[in-house]
Amino acid sequence: MTLRTPDEYRAGLRDGRRVVYQGERVADVTAHPQLAPAVGHSALGYAIHDSHPDLAVADVGGEPTSAFWVPPRSIDDLRRRGRLIEQVSRLGGGTIVLKEVGSDALFALLRATAGQGRENAEAFAARVAREDLALAVAQTDVKGDRSLGPSAQKDPDLYLRIVDEDADSITVRGAKTHTSFSANADEIVVLPTRAMGRDDRDWAVSFAVPADTPGLTLYVSPFSEGDPNTFEHPLSSRHKLLESLTVFDDVRVPKDRVFLNREPERAGPLALAFVDFHRFTAINYKLPLLDMVVGSAVLMAEANGIAKAGHVRAKLTELITWAETVRSLAELSALRGADDNGVFRPDPLTVNMAKYHFAHGYGAATAHLVDLAGGLLITGPGVGDWDNPEVRSVLEKYYAGAVPGEERLRIANFVSDLTARAYGGYQRVLATHAEGSFEAEKLQILREFDSTRAVAYVRDLAGLG
């Protein structure tokens, strides 16, 4: 087994991968000014071996192994995994780091594939653990007209599909969107995005390929284009992901890397098996973000001298209730975990409720934060002002609140980054759409709920026997 270092991880990214950024080919993702910070953020998934070995390093057959890659076999394993995900996210400023999503995919593959696909999945999972690889997961297809299924689209490539097959390989064409980490991962794991019907056989495909596979191009979004100054951008200058449009232009995949090959009946279960773990990941990696919202609200209220006002206390109470409800349900989802084919999965109803509360409350929570912070979020000074001693003295004088001016400005800038700038927008869109949309969580809650007890009780009370 290997425990790679951040530098070893970085070295692995320097290959022939085809990454395009603002229309230009990127020679080295670890050196590109807009991509390097994301590589650094992801490298926390390796740095944590040293900083938190108790959580991040497992003993597998006497070999130290990254704990992310070890499938949970008990409720205690689920709890530890929850804590590990929270901790690495805490290092990453509340933004998902790297290995969570890949291991969610591996656990799903171990649970929901069969036959040769299952054997391939096991071999792949073993190699990932052995080599401590970085995985990206490409699940969401571009989808075209969402009122139509894969085979009904005008352009059949709008869902990734098998266009050819021979004895040793399949060839795939199409594009996945919103692929996090692809530009800074070693391997891209492809999962189906939804349940499929009989007509969708060619689209029922899952596999893994190295990031530098011929025919694969990663169009990285410049949305999170950052500014390196930490005065105005204390969060976004340090923490970011890369998201790509991941285009497979007749990519040949060796069969020993294929996990699902034209098995439409397994597509939905595999997609859901991933979701079970991935939403558990989501609710745990969001916990530091919850702390950021609550903590900055407390600090902002104090800085402005309004902490005792009735409406401020009411807003703080709502924030706390929201954050701690998500935290509580995240904890309980592990405690309610159960064995499923040898892998423990967190309780889906509880996981989805945690995610529901997070997503449902995120808008109101950040609105409260904006309310407590004030207009300074969008009218404050810049780093050039702060670095000019003459201007700084003016700012220190006039931005003093119930705390010194610098403290008030730095908290306001933190809140501005978190709620009013592109980083805030990124988090806001994630809250609604990442790891399953809010609508998807609602659907899943309805599916997972067993109404037997409630219905029987009412029938009895209503005299219906």
Added chain:
Amino acid sequence: MTLRTPDEYRAGLRDGRRVVYQGERVADVTAHPQLAPAVGHSALGYAIHDSHPDLAVADVGGEPTSAFWVPPRSIDDLRRRGRLIEQVSRLGGGTIVLKEVGSDALFALLRATAGQGRENAEAFAARVAREDLALAVAQTDVKGDRSLGPSAQKDPDLYLRIVDEDADSITVRGAKTHTSFSANADEIVVLPTRAMGRDDRDWAVSFAVPADTPGLTLYVSPFSEGDPNTFEHPLSSRHKLLESLTVFDDVRVPKDRVFLNREPERAGPLALAFVDFHRFTAINYKLPLLDMVVGSAVLMAEANGIAKAGHVRAKLTELITWAETVRSLAELSALRGADDNGVFRPDPLTVNMAKYHFAHGYGAATAHLVDLAGGLLITGPGVGDWDNPEVRSVLEKYYAGAVPGEERLRIANFVSDLTARAYGGYQRVLATHAEGSFEAEKLQILREFDSTRAVAYVRDLAGLG
């Protein structure tokens, strides 16, 4: 130790207690047509010894004892207590039964009194367990002008107070309101309603007296005046509480029954110690009510043939999330319990969040239920119609939905009782005001939350060291 039977419990209520109902003295509460159903409901707290001995009967020193009276000494004890409270409430149609509140008061007295008061509390608790008594708890004072404290009211009697004291007794005057069970309890336990200051010494009092103590009058509210027909009133015909204005007209209390005697600094802690347990009781006894709302929503949607409509599914999802969030937090509040002076108390933050979600969501949940059920809730037929065979055949024909007419009508009547009649109003007011108002829960969440972790994290990220 004694495990009393329902009949023994009833027999104990036939004493000289002074109960007034609609301006008239009640001779025997077990025989009065409006009071007897409440006695029957409360008797479930004794019937459960037989129906669910595993939950309801504890072994204390080899003696079978009502499990309600045994203070929790572990997390497992808390969980069992939660299940016991849920079960007896399930027998009681989602309405609190009897012994919960009394034991909440006993545990609070054991935790928050001192000296002679503590000794008296211990002796009293031992006797209650030994004799399996029924306790009511009189906590909420009438309060007068709520912007003023006890000693500042125009009429000093608007909070219960000590008006005299001699070597053997104190004499108290005043009135408690919203006293549940008082007319059908053996003993009335009096607790202070709030924190008190130095000027409030005379009002800082706690004690227990038998229900037939001279000077004590129980003015029972006729709000829940019921109709015994189970067709129109499937719930309220069977389940009800008695609430009283509980007037102490210079009642003499022997000192060995006094738990707090002019100790204003202990008033607040005692009030809160009660609340800790009482809200745990609340969130557990509400669980069957949650099932009633969810179960009847499912049945009503099916009966009307609308279960597949998008807005119906959205409403069911909200109902489920609401109900199961409360259930989850109730469960977790026990799992997070901790030792406090030898008694395990459920985690207050989690308890108050559970209560918050219950209260906050109750209105919307029942509104959804009303929405799914339709106008039939208020335009349906009466028991006289149903009992007339000719009319019944018309009703069966025309009230058929996706299920037979009788089924649809019975579910609609159940929902009508639960949401649109006085029983529904009773539950609605309880949701906001019982076991601490919604505002009180919010206050308590803010108090119980420790912001250290969140604030330190934000300070670090914001560059404030």
Added chain:
Amino acid sequence: MTLRTPDEYRAGLRDGRRVVYQGERVADVTAHPQLAPAVGHSALGYAIHDSHPDLAVADVGGEPTSAFWVPPRSIDDLRRRGRLIEQVSRLGGGTIVLKEVGSDALFALLRATAGQGRENAEAFAARVAREDLALAVAQTDVKGDRSLGPSAQKDPDLYLRIVDEDADSITVRGAKTHTSFSANADEIVVLPTRAMGRDDRDWAVSFAVPADTPGLTLYVSPFSEGDPNTFEHPLSSRHKLLESLTVFDDVRVPKDRVFLNREPERAGPLALAFVDFHRFTAINYKLPLLDMVVGSAVLMAEANGIAKAGHVRAKLTELITWAETVRSLAELSALRGADDNGVFRPDPLTVNMAKYHFAHGYGAATAHLVDLAGGLLITGPGVGDWDNPEVRSVLEKYYAGAVPGEERLRIANFVSDLTARAYGGYQRVLATHAEGSFEAEKLQILREFDSTRAVAYVRDLAGLG
């Protein structure tokens, strides 16, 4: 023309109508203890001729005519109609009185029928005005399984339908539900409940018949069964409607009373034409109810001494905003009225938004009211207590707040009637389901909104030409 008096109206109800209440035939609706109060409430529609002649009496060709029956021909007419509806509802404690719904139906018939049906409608409308009749409108069919249309139901009678026709008459069978006023109206106007397709010809029917027509039976719901004591029930003891299941057991209708005879393409437009006016009625007759909620919240807060608390002020602000938004939109819907075939109709988008706000906010508004009022709503004394001088003195002492005990109790009883008793439940269900359900309003808003301006503006800004 006639302006009937309340007594003349009452006299007209003493005929052979077949009214069934709790399984028994009612001999005289004006004399039945549970029905007479509803007759008295409806009689306000006649008493207003004397109390408010400026609003309630119109001059039609030199003849004084009940203003309800005069179709609006201008924006000013719409505004006056709004004020008239508000005023008669004010007399009726915020509950709809009588003539509004009938005139809504007449205006709809004048707009949406054609040919012989139109002629019959005009003749009928003229007679109603001339004789100042009381009309009930039977629109909502019992509907059976709501996922199926009229012709697809297992029992074809679950929507009212034509079962026979000859030269002079049609014969109809089926049942309408939620029919307000039927037992105390002179005539029953039948309207279709929804749009219909080709297969639904037999169900596309509209007509009017006298309440005592053979084959017609009115099964009156006992839901609002009242208690005449005004201490506990200040509202419901005085104001109520009768709602019936209205069964047509092969009722023969002369053809000159038929407005729609197997014209499915006109069923939807006629139903909507009624709704246009009927929701305008709704938002105007609700205005006194809004005042009741806001006014009692103000009084309750003052009585309890909490009017200055931050959360109380926040709740009052929400209540005011809710009530005054509905009032504003109601006013504006008349100001935005437009000519439609000679009759002015209020602006449908504005009307439906007013109704939306009313329905959407009703639950939260009454929840705030309950919150401000306190537990006294369900634990207060009864009329028997109040009438016993000895008990009354206790109540006066102990229910004193920041106002005398009597005042606090009477306001609390008012709020209890309005929110926690069956009257409150009745209002709550009305808020969601009457005059079109909340879901129906939402549908109508989406239909009535013209997105042209907004879409063109965005296309332009987004560079889409």
Added chain:
Amino acid sequence: MTLRTPDEYRAGLRDGRRVVYQGERVADVTAHPQLAPAVGHSALGYAIHDSHPDLAVADVGGEPTSAFWVPPRSIDDLRRRGRLIEQVSRLGGGTIVLKEVGSDALFALLRATAGQGRENAEAFAARVAREDLALAVAQTDVKGDRSLGPSAQKDPDLYLRIVDEDADSITVRGAKTHTSFSANADEIVVLPTRAMGRDDRDWAVSFAVPADTPGLTLYVSPFSEGDPNTFEHPLSSRHKLLESLTVFDDVRVPKDRVFLNREPERAGPLALAFVDFHRFTAINYKLPLLDMVVGSAVLMAEANGIAKAGHVRAKLTELITWAETVRSLAELSALRGADDNGVFRPDPLTVNMAKYHFAHGYGAATAHLVDLAGGLLITGPGVGDWDNPEVRSVLEKYYAGAVPGEERLRIANFVSDLTARAYGGYQRVLATHAEGSFEAEKLQILREFDSTRAVAYVRDLAGLG
């Protein structure tokens, strides 16, 4: 009278004003790359003379005058002013343009000053109209610890104050924050920010000074630092404001420019008189923004092929109701206008309710928009991608939805700019804090509401005479 052209307006800004941006003195605001777009946006207030003369040009004594400067003397004037504000904002992409705020201040000065101050205000207003000047309004003080009033702050300069006075002038020191337009206005009008007490005499000051007055420095916030590419930033590349920290370092103000000189009793009324007009401005200039939200939601739903899904229709309905409620109340606030010392003011209760609905619903509305749009908001391609033909063909293929890829991308970029980037954050913070915070609107609603009618009605119904 003068009607200045955009170029004349620009020329007027080239003076000795002291503007600091990112720590550096700006030589010419019309030439600075980050400031020039804001100047261009503001110039729309002059361009509208030509593009919409019917709305924007008034005849005053035979002289064409910018209609902004003409005080409303009738309800029709208020309606026209509303339409003018909406139109100029429509040109400005839903962002306030320039003259609204200045004229709001002038009308307030005309209503709420007295004596010499009033005379100075009249003379100033006449000159502004005559010379068609651009005004900024500096109202919000930096405020320090908000729990303390002006005279109680540790540093007395935290509210702007008079530090010296002689026969001809006063000298002021302090800073105003969130001052929109200051860097590109001709004159800065200073208004008090709140009601003041006796101890606050020195802080009760109002005046106007040219932007290049000695001692005045404008520290412009770089928050809205823009990117000129219109592909990624269709809105923010064109429309922006400048906001400054406006520091008065012992600025000498001639007395004929002083409107309030140590008159604390007039400070509150003047602040509110401004707010009356300024919130009317707000609700009218937001109308195009409402269209942007609704229109882009419709387009996004169509582009994604989800327009018929139940949850999508529900969200569109909420958006429409929100937008059209604000529009309705804005219209009605003018229709309910009334004379107040010769100037018509819009109805404050209605204005504040419109603002309340806007602010209250803004978060949910944009959350719905984000929900409908999807993750593409934050993972989409950049302008460099789009401008590369090879990449563009990939984007066109894979971002096709129910509409061509370009259309979907352009709408998504519009929504991204509006909701997920700094421009969206700017709008979000404005929604809560600009033109009076949401809390301020709530306070004002409570103050403006007259509860007499509602309270009297309830007292009557409750039997309280």
